[in-house]
């Protein structure tokens with residue numbers, strides 16, 4: 001669908017990163033914007049920089065009623081909605097298997113339930129309004145695992161949900177497009193996601209011991225990543241072309257293709273040695289072992305050239 005001045009776009013996670021860039025891109029095209037974020041101050045700061053009509057709402061997308069209320073407020077304020085970006089997302093730093101279960105609930109609550117809530121709340125309004133477009137932010141972690149189990153699980157879910165929705169809507173002949181955004185590294189505050197760790201989930205858990213090593217490299221990869229504005233440009237091209245897959249960085253594809261080649265041969269999974277933006281996996285594993293066991297022990301425990 002063509003973006004046109006006067007249309008209404010809703011963006012969750014609008015206060016930072018990709019969400020903020022989407023808002024700015026839509027505003028540049030003259031759309032009116034609903035900015036939803038659990039961090040209301042950040043969303044208000046973004047709205048204050050725009051020349052278009054805005055509605056700002058504090059919304060925790062993991063809570064169904066808050067998203068239902070957001071949809072009602074959107075229609076009440078603007079009379080309808082054409083573009084819905086279910087973008088808010090978080091990543092936990094704690095160990096998925098030994099850390100508190102609340103970290104799973106948090107990641108799935110925002111990344112998975114947030115998308116389900118957004119689709120369910122806004123789809124009836126898109127249908128009644130005669131059409132529109134839904135953009136769900138997944139990740140390259142939705143196409144192969146290896147980042148962290150809760151994040152991988154949530155993002156695989158977003159890809160599956162989006163694909164199912166695309167097939168259902170296009171099968172029914174409804175004029176509602178669906179795109180799934182699967183970026184690699186983007187230069188945002190995603191690694192500081194626990195700034196929004198919910199108070200009701202208890203104390204912020206400790207980061208996993210390995211994160212001391214991986215966190216440094218992740219920070220460098222994110223800092224060197226795509227700009228949020230470039231990611232938003234890819235989204236707009238996807239919406240306007242009606243394309244389902246919005247995958248800004250092609251250099252991650254080979255990992256997904258190699259994984260599927262092994263799946264089709266029924267071979268057990270292997271971790272890729274090279275992930276774009278990261279050092280070789282064997283180097284990181286040596287550093288993690290050295291950190292956890294001490295350098296001498298790590299040399300004995302680690303992989304050797306002759307296996």
Ligand SMILES: NC(=O)c1ccc[n+]([C@@H]2O[C@H](COP(=O)([O-])OP(=O)(O)OC[C@H]3O[C@@H](n4cnc5c(N)ncnc54)[C@H](O)[C@@H]3O)[C@@H](O)[C@H]2O)c1
Pocket residue numbers: 012013014015016017018019036037038039042059060061062087088089090110137138139140182183184185186187188189190191192193196222225
């Ligand atoms: N940055 C990357 O490298 C990268 C890569 C792939 C996918 N993504 C995805 O992009 C999306 C946007 O993240 P980002 O990278 O811009 O990070 P970011 O931390 O800069 O922005 C995320 C925004 O979501 C908001 N948010 C957090 N919890 C929320 C909740 N419960 N309800 C509503 N809003 C909430 C935050 O306040 C923040 O404004 C996420 O879904 C993330 O998983 C990011």
